[in-house]
Every structure is written in C-alpha cells, then in structure tokens.
Amino acid sequence: MSLTDTLDVRPGEQADLILRRASVLDPVAGIEGVHDVVVRNGEIAELAAPGEAVAEGAEELDAEGMHAFPAFFDPHVHLRTPGHEHKEDVETGTRAAAAGGYCGILAMANTEPPVCTAADVSALREQARAGASVPVGFMATVSRGMKGEELTEMVELREAGAVGFSDDGLPIVSARLMLRALQYQRLCGGTIALHEEDPELSGEGVMHEGPVSAALGLAGVPSVSESTMIARDAALAAYEDARIHVQHLSAAESVDAVRAAKAAGVKISAEASPHHLCLTDEEVRSLDPRRFKMNPPLRRESDRQALIEGLRDGTVECIATDHAPHQAEEKDVPFEQAAMGVTGLETAFAALHTELVAPGTIELGLLVERLAGGAAPFGIERPSLAPGSEANIALCDLDAEWTVGEDGYESRSRNSWCAGRTLTGRVMVTLAAGRVAFRLRSFSLGVAA
Amino acid sequence: MKHLLAIEQLGREEIEAILDRAESFAEVGRRDIKKVPTLRGRTVVTLFYESSTRTSSSFELAAKRLSADLVSVKSAGSSVDKGESLKDTVATLSAYDPAAIVIRHPYAGAAQLVAQWTPAAVVNAGDGKHEHPSQALLDVFTLRRRLGSLEGKRIWIVGDVLHSRVARSNLIAFQRMGAEVTVCGPPTLIPRGIEELGCEVSHSLERLGEAEVVYALRMQQERMSESFVPSLREYAATFQVDTRRLNPRQLLMHPGPVNRGVELSGEAIDSPQSLIAEQVAAGLVVRMAILYELLAGGERPAPLAEGDGSAQPTPIGQPA
Numbered sequence: 065m066s067l068t069d070t071l072d073v074r075p076g077e078q079a080d081l082i083l084r085r086a087s088v089l090d091p092v093a094g095i096e097g098v099h100d101v102v103v104r105n106g107e108i109a110e111l112a113a114p115g116e117a118v119a120e121g122a123e124e125l126d127a128e129g130m131h132a133f134p135a136f137f138d139p140h141v142h143l144r145t146p147g148h149e150h151k152e153d154v155e156t157g158t159r160a161a162a163a164g165g166y167c168g169i170l171a172m173a174n175t176e177p178p179v180c181t182a183a184d185v186s187a188l189r190e191q192a193r194a195g196a197s198v199p200v201g202f203m204a205t206v207s208r209g210m211k212g213e214e215l216t217e218m219v220e221l222r223e224a225g226a227v228g229f230s231d232d233g234l235p236i237v238s239a240r241l242m243l244r245a246l247q248y249q250r251l252c253g254g255t256i257a258l259h260e261e262d263p264e265l266s267g268e269g270v271m272h273e274g275p276v277s278a279a280l281g282l283a284g285v286p287s288v289s290e291s292t293m294i295a296r297d298a299a300l301a302a303y304e305d306a307r308i309h310v311q312h313l314s315a316a317e318s319v320d321a322v323r324a325a326k327a328a329g330v331k332i333s334a335e336a337s338p339h340h341l342c343l344t345d346e347e348v349r350s351l352d353p354r355r356f357k358m359n360p361p362l363r364r365e366s367d368r369q370a371l372i373e374g375l376r377d378g379t380v381e382c383i384a385t386d387h388a389p390h391q392a393e394e395k396d397v398p399f400e401q402a403a404m405g406v407t408g409l410e411t412a413f414a415a416l417h418t419e420l421v422a423p424g425t426i427e428l429g430l431l432v433e434r435l436a437g438g439a440a441p442f443g444i445e446r447p448s449l450a451p452g453s454e455a456n457i458a459l460c461d462l463d464a465e466w467t468v469g470e471d472g473y474e475s476r477s478r479n480s481w482c483a484g485r486t487l488t489g490r491v492m493v494t495l496a497a498g499r500v501a502f503r504l505r506s507f508s509l510g511v512a513a
Numbered sequence: 514m515k516h517l518l519a520i521e522q523l524g525r526e527e528i529e530a531i532l533d534r535a536e537s538f539a540e541v542g543r544r545d546i547k548k549v550p551t552l553r554g555r556t557v558v559t560l561f562y563e564s565s566t567r568t569s570s571s572f573e574l575a576a577k578r579l580s581a582d583l584v585s586v587k588s589a590g591s592s593v594d595k596g597e598s599l600k601d602t603v604a605t606l607s608a609y610d611p612a613a614i615v616i617r618h619p620y621a622g623a624a625q626l627v628a629q630w631t632p633a634a635v636v637n638a639g640d641g642k643h644e645h646p647s648q649a650l651l652d653v654f655t656l657r658r659r660l661g662s663l664e665g666k667r668i669w670i671v672g673d674v675l676h677s678r679v680a681r682s683n684l685i686a687f688q689r690m691g692a693e694v695t696v697c698g699p700p701t702l703i704p705r706g707i708e709e710l711g712c713e714v715s716h717s718l719e720r721l722g723e724a725e726v727v728y729a730l731r732m733q734q735e736r737m738s739e740s741f742v743p744s745l746r747e748y749a750a751t752f753q754v755d756t757r758r759l760n761p762r763q764l765l766m767h768p769g770p771v772n773r774g775v776e777l778s779g780e781a782i783d784s785p786q787s788l789i790a791e792q793v794a795a796g797l798v799v800r801m802a803i804l805y806e807l808l809a810g811g812e813r814p815a816p817l818a819e820g821d822g823s824a825q826p827t828p829i830g831q832p833a
Contacts, residue, residue: 275706281621281642281681284705351622396600398620400641 065445066454067168067497070227071199072192073158076499078106079455083493085114086127086459090134090449091429092436101132103455106498110451125493127459131428134447135167135456135494138409139257139438140232140311140335140384143200145191146184147176152389152476154188158197160387160409160475162502165458165491167198167447168439169409173205174233180205180216182224189225198496201227201442206245206256212237215244222252228442230257232311235293237263242297246306255333255442257309258297260318261360265289270400272314272345272363280348282400285361291317298325298332309441310334312386314360316370323379333441335384336371338412339481342419344368353402354395355481358388372425375434382437385412389477406481411468413460415482417489428462457495461507464490514810516628516635517803519644520682525689532654535795535802541578542798551809552581555612560602560627561638562588562618567769567796568638568647572615575800584609599623600630607631612808616640634807642678648768649682651799653690655792656726659764664691667723669715671754672730672776675702675741679768680730684712695724698752701741718751718758728766729754732776749775756780764788 067073083101088111090096100117102110110117138161144152152160154171161169171188173179179188185202192200204226208214210233218229229245236242236258245256266285271277273284294310298321301308310322313336322334339358344365347356356362374380388405395402408415413435420426439446447456468482494502514527541547557576561569569585576583586606588594593602599618606614607630614631616624617638624637639645656663668687674680674696687694688711695713696703708714721727732748742748755778759765765777765787773779782789 273705275709278704278707279681279710281644281678281704286705351625393598396626397598398618398623398626398641400620 067199070444071168071201072189073196073199073497078498079103079495079500080122082117082119082122082124083127083132083459084124086130086132088132088449089432091433093448093450095449106455108451108453108455131460131462133432133458134436134449135458135496136165136435137439138166138169138385139442141169141171141387143171144389151391154191155195156476158200162197162494163474164409165413165494167456167496170201170203170227172230172232173203178205178210180208182220185221185224185226197501203228203230206231206236210234218248219252222254228255228257232259235259235261243300246300246304249306255307255309257311259311260290260293262289262293271348272361274364276345276348287315287317290315290360291321294318294321298330302330307331312337312360314340314363316367319370319374319379334380335382336380337384337386338408338415339406341371342415351399353399354479355483357399357402357404358406359404383434384438385409389475390479391477395479406479407475407477410474411480411482413491414487414489418487422488455495455498458491459493460489461492462489466490514806517646518624518637520646520649520685531650531802531806532657534805535654535798538798538801548578548580550580552579555581556609557581557613558584558606558611559615560586565617567793571796571800574797575804578801579804603627603630639678642676644682645678646682647800647803648679649686651795652683653686654799655788655795666692666725668692668726669695669697669721669724670728671697673702673732674698675704677730684710699742721758722760726764727754729776732772745775753778754781
C-alpha cells in the first residue's frame with residue numbers, strides 16, 4: 065500500500081538511507097525503542113539493533129537522541145488554489161506540510177471557484193503530480209458552487225479522484241440537502257467532512273461569546289452554534305447509516321455531542337486543531353487578528369480541556385491544522401474586518417509538543433497517534449513504522465528550540481498563530497511516500513560535517 | 514502616557530491627574546480669552562470614520578483652545594471613500610508629522626492599530642463597541658464635581674449595554690474610581706459574561722432606587738428589527754427611566770444623543786437632576802486635558818497664566 069494509491073505527489077527518487085540510533089515510536093504498531101531505521105527503495109526494510117545496520121552505500125544520518133515517528137497526516141488544509149495563489153498554492157503548501165513532518169494532506173475545496181466538477185479535480189491532481197512535495201488528496205464540495213442548494217456530481221467527482229466531500233468554510237445549512245448528500249454517499253462513497261455552524265446563531269460573531277467578547281464589545285459566536293449542528297448531522301447520519309467527519313471541534317458541548325453519537329453507533333469521526341488545543345479566547349484581548357482570529361473561534365479554558373480529554377478518550381481521533389493562509393493586507397485591519405484563519409502546518413508538532421507534551425498534559429505517544437490519525441477517517445491507510453511499510457517518517461529533535469518565523473516560512477503566508485513563539489521540538493527530516501520530502505538545512509549541514 | 518486607547522489601561526491616579534488638569538482648563542474657560550498657547554505650532558488630526566457631533570466638535574475645539582493646528586478628516590468625502598485602507602490613510606496623515614491623531618472607527622481595536630502605524634500620540638474617540646475612554650473620563654469628571662468622590666457610590670447603567678462602547682468604558686472607569694456598578698436591561702441586550710468585569714446584572718428597574726446615579730444608554734431603532742426587543746413601546750414601558758421611577762435625589766446621566774420618550778422620558782431629561790448639559794460642557798475641558806497630558810504632560814509647570822498667550826513664554830508645548 066502506498067499513499068500514492070489515492071493521493072498525488074511529484075515524482076521523486078525512492079530513498080535509501082539509515083537513521084542511526086533513532087528512538088523509534090509508533091504506538092499503533094506497538095514499536096518503541098532505539099533502532100537503526102533502514103529505508104531501502106522507499107520502504108522501511110528493517111528496524112535494526114542500534115549501530116548494527118549495514119549501510120551498503122546508503123546515506124547514513126546520525127539520529128541519536130532524535131525520535132522517529134510515523135509521519136503525520138493532515139485531513140484539513142487550505143491550499144488556496146485555484147483563485148488565491150497569492151496566499152498559497154500546491155507547491156508552497158506542500159512544502160510547508162513537509163517541513164511540519166506531514167506525509168500527506170487533504171486540500172479543502174473552498175477555492176475560487178470552488179472545486180465542484182470532475183475537471184476541477186483532475187486539474188488539481190495534475191498540479192500535484194507536477195509540484196507537490198508530499199502526497200495531496202483533494203476534496204470536492206458537497207453543494208454546487210458551495211451555495212448550499214444543489215448537490216455536486218458526486219459520482220463523477222469520486223471517479224475523478226476526489227477523496228471526499230466538504231463545503232468547509234461554510235456549514236450545510238439545509239437539512240434536506242444534507243440528507244440527500246448522505247443518501248448519495250451510498251452510491252459513491254467518500255467521507256463527508258463537515259464545518260458545523262449555525263449561521264443564525266453565529267450572526268456577525270467574530271470570537272467566542274463569553275466574558276472576553278463582553279469585555280471587548282465584539283459580537284460573539286456561541287458554543288451552541290457548533291454543537292447543535294453536530295447533533296443534527298449525527299442524527300441524519302444515523303438515519304442514513306452514512307459516514308461523516310466533524311471538522312475543527314472547538315467547544316466542550318461539541319465534544320459531548322460527538323461522544324454521544326459515537327456511543328450510539330454513528331459512523332462519525334472528529335478532528336481538533338492545534339490552536340484550539342493550545343489557546344483560549346483570552347488571547348483575543350490583544351485584538352490581534354493575524355494570530356487569533358479564526359472560525360471556529362478560540363474558546364474558554366474549559367473547552368480546551370474538553371478537547372484534550374477528547375484526544376485522550378478517542379472522541380477526537382485526529383489533529384488537523386485547518387491551515388488557512390492569508391496575506392498581510394487581509395490581517396492588517398481591525399479585528400472585526402480581518403480574514404479568518406491561521407496557518408499551522410509548519411508548527412503543529414512543535415506547538416503541541418511544547419504546550420501539551422512537555423508540561424505532561426498528554427503523552428508523546430498519544431500526540432504521535434493523533435497527528436497521524438487523519439488518514440483513516442478518509443479511508444487512507446495510516447502511516448506506520450512497521451517493517452514492510454512505505455517510508456512515511458517524521459524525524460524530530462525534541463530538544464531543539466526555535467522561534468517561529470525567525471527564518472521565514474515555507475508557506476507563502478505569514479499568519480501563523482505561533483509567530484514569535486519559541487517552541488521546543490522540531491522536525492528535522494520528513495519522508496513521505498518513500499521520498500525525502502524535507503530536511504532541515506542546518507541538520508543536513510551537520511550530517512555532512 | 515503615550516496614547517489614550519482604553520480606560521482599561523488607566524489606573525486611578527492617571528484618571529485623577531487628567532481630571533485635575535481638566536479642572537484647571539475649566540478655570541481658563543471662564544476667562545474672556547479662552548485660548549492657551551500650549552500646543553502652538555503642533556498639529557492635531559481628527560480622523561472620524563463614524564458620524565459624531567459631541568465628540569468630534571469637542572476634540573476640535575479642544576485642539577483649537579490649546580492653539581494647535583487642526584486637520585479634520587471625515588471618511589465620507591475623503592480617499593477612504595475610494596477604498597484606501599486604514600493603514601494607508603494613517604501613513605498619509607502621518608506624513609504631516611502630527612503630534613496627535615484622534616480617531617473614531619466602527620471597529621474594535623482600530624485606535625490600537627493606528628498607534629502601531631504612526632509616531633503620533635493616538636486618542637481613541639470610540640472604536641466599535643469596544644471603548645470610548647474620553648467619554649468615560651468626562652463622565653467621571655462630571656460626577657466628581659457633583660459628588661466629590663465616587664467612592665462607594667452606586668451607579669446603575671441602564672439600557673442597551675450590548676451595543677454600547679460607553680457602557681464598557683464607564684463600567685471600568687466608575688469601578689476604578691471606587692463606585693459599585695449595576696448594569697440593567699433586557700437579557701438580549703446584556704452581553705453574556707459581563708459580570709466578570711465586576712459589575713452586577715439586573716433585568717429589572719425595581720431596585721433602581723438604590724442607585725445614587727442612573728446612567729441611561731441610547732436605544733437604537735434598528736434593535737427592534739433584529740429582535741433584541743419585541744417593540745420600542747414595550748421596551749420603554751419596561752426600561753424607560755422616567756420621573757416616576759427616579760427619585761429626586763438621584764442624578765441622571767446620558768451620553769447623548771437621546772431618544773426622547775424611549776430610554777428617557779422628556780420630563781426626566783429636562784429635570785434639574787439631569788446632568789446631560791454638564792456632561793457636554795465637561796467634554797471640552799476633559800478633552801483639552803487629554804491632549805495636554807499626551808502632548809505636553811510630564812512637564813508640570815502650570816501653563817495657565819491669564820493673557821492672550823502671545824506674550825507668554827511657552828515653557829510647555831515642547832514634546833515630553
């Protein structure tokens with residue numbers, strides 16, 4: 065099995081290398097220990113005893129003290145192409161993914177125009193085969209033009225290679241259209257990923273509704289704007305025995321709604337973003353939209369704790385960045401006028417390691433498991449370090465400290481929620497679909513010397 | 514103090530200092546020649562993205578009384594109409610090297626952004642529904658004159674708190690001066706979580722009698738169509754401050770402009786316990802004091818010797 069069976073990537077040389085004395089950790093495969101990771105022809109050939117693997121001419125990297133994880137999979141990225149290439153495109157977005165330790169990503173369809181025809185999907189796949197650093201899958205919209213009125217040609221879209229369906233950026237307001245999409249899924253498959261929000265309740269809201277919005281005089285988005293729609297769609301999915309995935313959970317009530325749906329046997333999965341797992345609405349007091357304005361909004365500490373609990377008990381099976389690049393002129397305006405969204409691919413692992421693992425809130429193994437958990441909900445095989453698997457590896461230095469943005473970004477945009485933060489833990493090398501997709505420059509130099 | 518962006522950022526002593534300065538300007542206001550030379554040769558820009566009568570006119574007059582050169586820019590009829598961004602407009606105006614930019618803007622945090630983009634001192638004259646610090650200062654000034662001190666005084670802020678920047682700034686300022694504040698209005702117009710700012714919340718005027726000061730807020734017509742209240746008639750019946758609900762010892766305030774017969778009865782507005790006209794008068798001297806503190810503060814000698822100014826040495830008027 066290869067990620068390239070369902071996703072597209074630029075052709076590249078299959079790697080032959082050895083990661084010497086890496087601390088290998090893949091909780092799902094039950095692997096934990098110091099090994100020489102031997103990659104031959106893009107495949108994990110062997111986890112040899114430390115220092116014992118025979119090089120046979122392969123490149124050797126001194127990974128002593130570093131960790132080798134299954135590379136991460138992000139089911140929620142905005143590549144902004146077509147239409148907004150000034151913010152991001154396939155090339156820059158997948159470079160950012162590679163730098164973040166990702167071996168695969170799914171691109172959302174809310175582009176300009178939205179991805180809603182088979183031709184749109186084919187054109188994007190062509191671009192990915194020409195310029196993607198890591199395998200990319202493309203979502204198609206549920207509704208034509210994302211207008212929420214008529215279904216797209218879901219069968220043809222799937223035949224053209226759409227991984228799944230999502231109107232992300234907007235909720236599917238019409239329960240009738242939602243029901244029809246779930247019915248049609250029986251014909252064509254493809255998980256339907258949902259941005260859950262009741263626009264009637266969100267209104268003009270620009271941040272979480274609570275004491276901070278009261279203090280700032282900003283219109284609030286109540287938690288129930290999200291959780292009531294999750295409850296509705298879980299009921300519809302149960303009714304049609306359909307498969308849904310809830311995007312970017314933000315509120316405690318939403319975690320409860322997903323947990324209840326799972327307990328009732330609904331085929332539902334859920335993701336949470338690094339920023340919702342690390343930040344609260346207290347950050348909005350700075351009125352800095354570049355780092356702290358996104359949809360759904362940052363919420364209270366109790367919501368953050370509920371998301372973390374969801375990660376622990378499996379209600380939230382994956383972490384997704386909702387990487388949403390924007391240019392400076394869309395963010396250098398008052399908070400209410402600013403575009404929503406922050407970038408996250410390059411910092412997800414480091415931020416979550418710094419904020420959740422280092423203080424002991426969650427185990428390293430859990431973080432690794434959840435960062436790779438975004439593949440399975442879309443029928444894609446989870447990256448694994450078990451011998452015989454395709455080489456999808458993130459080699460990380462957990463002690464490396466770096467300041468975000470200091471050396472620029474791989475992304476074309478700079479609206480990182482981590483901008484200026486000093487993080488502990490850094491991706492040094494990424495292997496994706498058997499290829500070396502990223503190497504931190506200083507690390508490469510160190511090895512050469 | 515480099516900028517005045519939010520009451521939130523001021524301590525009690527800083528508030529007192531501005532109010533004391535305003536008192537001295539009130540004294541100047543009683544002279545025949547009301548102008549002082551403090552800001553001679555310096556430029557004040559007022560940049561208003563929203564309509565305003567009281568705030569814009571009082572800031573403009575304050576700048577003139579301090580002998581500053583004044584440039585008034587309104588968004589209508591300016592290059593803002595042509596789609597110029599706030600950042601570019603501020604850069605353009607900053608090229609005139611103004612000492613201060615006074616900005617009103619429909620969105621929260623605008624003044625704070627302007628302060629990042631210009632070397633001038635920035636005064637927030639109202640940013641969205643966030644803050645209106647000069648209003649809060651003039652209201653505290655007005656009350657201090659009447660009551661001496663706000664310590665332990667009970668103040669009720671009544672009406673559309675949700676959409677009011679005045680409510681937010683005053684809530685903070687009154688408390689910082691030692692008062693106990695209750696906000697009162699229908700649940701649809703009281704922001705969720707406001708009590709974390711330290712005030713009490715009431716949805717009825719029943720206990721209004723316990724207040725020493727009643728501060729009424731403007732109720733806008735369009736709130737009805739947005740279903741915040743079922744009708745203005747019912748709102749007035751339930752929440753209008755009138756002479757029946759007020760007792761004669763209570764002081765009545767309102768930031769203006771008033772909707773007569775909605776949040777306040779005509780009789781209450783015109784009653785002797787109403788401080789509305791005093792608030793307007795206070796607006797001028799308090800805004801003079803704000804400009805003074807920002808542009809000439811840090812130098813303590815009193816600038817206020819009587820005269821036409823031209824004969825005065827001007828020890829102040831230099832940048833702090």
